[in-house]
Each structure stands twice: as C-alpha cells, then as structure tokens.
Amino acid sequence: DIQMTQSPSFVSASVGDRVTIACRASQGISRWLAWYQQKPGKAPRLLIYAASNLQSGVPSRFSGSGSGTDFTLTISSLQPDDFATYFCQQANSFPFTFGPGTKVDIK
Amino acid sequence: QVQLQESGPGLVKPSETLSLTCSVSGGPINSHYWNWIRQAPGKGLEWIGCVYFSGSTNYIPSLKNRLTISVDTSKNQISLKLKSVTAADTAVYYCARGDYYFTYWGQGIPVTVSS
Numbered sequence: 543d544i545q546m547t548q549s550p551s552f553v554s555a556s557v558g559d560r561v562t563i564a565c566r567a568s569q570g571i572s573r574w575l576a577w578y579q580q581k582p583g584k585a586p587r588l589l590i591y592a593a594s595n596l597q598s599g600v601p602s603r604f605s606g607s608g609s610g611t612d613f614t615l616t617i618s619s620l621q622p623d624d625f626a627t628y629f630c631q632q633a634n635s636f637p638f639t640f641g642p643g644t645k646v647d648i649k
Numbered sequence: 650q651v652q653l654q655e656s657g658p659g660l661v662k663p664s665e666t667l668s669l670t671c672s673v674s675g676g677p678i679n680s681h682y683w684n685w686i687r688q689a690p691g692k693g694l695e696w697i698g699c700v701y702f703s704g705s706t707n708y709i710p711s712l713k714n715r716l717t718i719s720v721d722t723s724k725n726q727i728s729l730k731l732k733s734v735t736a737a738d739t740a741v742y743y744c745a746r747g748d749y750y751f752t753y754w755g756q757g758i759p760v761t762v763s764s
Contacts, residue, residue, distance in 0.1 A: 585745075
C-alpha cells in the first residue's frame with residue numbers, strides 16, 4: 543500500500559494568511575493526488591484533483607502543486623469558511639489511501 | 650445534481666454482519682465507480698472498497714475476507730456487507746462516487762459496534 547503523510551498536522555492561522563500544507567507519498571504517484579476539505583460532522587469535499595486541477599465551484603484561493611512524491615495545497619488568503627481539516631488522497635493504485643489530515647484552526 | 654444517501658442500522662452487535670445501503674439519485678448508476686469510505690471517531694479517512702456498475706470490485710486487503718460491496722442498477726443502490734464486526738469497525742461510513750477522486754459523497758451514517 544502507498545502511505546501518505548501530511549505536515550503539519552495542525553496549523554493556527556488568521557484570516558488573510560497564506561497557508562501551505564504538504565503531503566508526501568511513500569512512492570511515486572505521478573500526479574494522482576487529490577485534496578479534500580472536511581468540516582466537523584460533514585462529508586469531505588473535493589477541492590483539487592490530479593494534483594493541481596481545481597474542482598468546479600471551489601474558490602480560486604485554493605491551489606495545488608507537485609508531482610511524484612511531494613505535493614502542496616496552498617490557500618492564498620485564508621477566509622473564515624476555510625477553517626477545517628484537509629486531507630490528501632492518492633489515486634495512483636488500489637487501495638486508495640488518505641493522509642492523516644491537517645487541521646487549520648483560528649489563531 | 651447527484652445525491653447519495655446512506656441507510657442502515659446505527660448499532661450492530663460484535664460478531665454480527667453490518668449491512669448498509671447507498672441510494673443514488675440525480676444521475677445514472679451505470680457508470681463510474683461507487684466507493685465506501687469510513688472514518689473512525691476522531692480519526693482520518695479510510696477507503697475500504699469500490700464497485701463498478703458491471704459488478705467488478707476492489708477491496709482494501711485488511712477487510713477483503715469480511716467485506717462485500719455490490720451494486721443493484723435496477724434499484725439505483727450500492728450495498729455494503731461487513732461480516733464478523735468488532736469495535737474496530739465503529740465509524741461513520743460514507744458512500745462516494747468517483748473513479749479515482751471522490752466528487753460526490755453521501756452525508757455519512759454513524760455505525761457503532763457494541764453489545
């Protein structure tokens with residue numbers, strides 16, 4: 543199985559801050575990576591797919607980059623609605639696996 | 650708009666079989682992969698398996714001997730059966746549509762394994 547790690551596990555930030563979350567795969571996955579946002583008690587929401595493609599309806603302040611084993615999710619200017627937990631997911635091979643999550647909290 | 654809705658018992662006894670259904674509306678079921686993903690309390694997301702409309706499946710190896718996922722195109726439903734459950738199977742179970750990335754999700758159904 544491909545193991546996914548994320549850093550940091552917790553981010554304390556203010557509205558307007560630029561936030562960057564890293565995701566690393568245990569082996570190369572090309573660009574088969576997605577990012578999800580999850581709020582408490584809700585299902586995850588797809589933000590980014592294929593490493594850098596913005597899902598329809600997702601604000602342009604979200605962006606993704608990377609390939610191979612190292613990936614990044616960036617929120618260019620944090621908004622109140624963005625305080626949530628973010629997960630990466632590899633889609634290179636079965637079984638699909640997720641990172642452990644990064645919680646973005648209010649400073 | 651595609652909508653998914655999970656249903657089933659919220660409480661299952663240890664050693665019994667967990668059975669869940671995902672009802673799909675607003676779009677065809679005879680395309681795409683249909684997935685089950687679970688989240689234990691306070692934990693991350695775990696993809697556990699998927700089914701294609703043709704019936705072909707893929708399962709996470711750790712559950713392969715206990716898990717069955719199937720599709721009923723006539724009812725627009727996907728089902729999950731997990732045998733011999735233990736407390737470790739306590740989680741919110743989500744169904745989600747997606748071949749590689751999960752674009753549509755149900756609201757999730759919490760399942761507790763307890764006597």
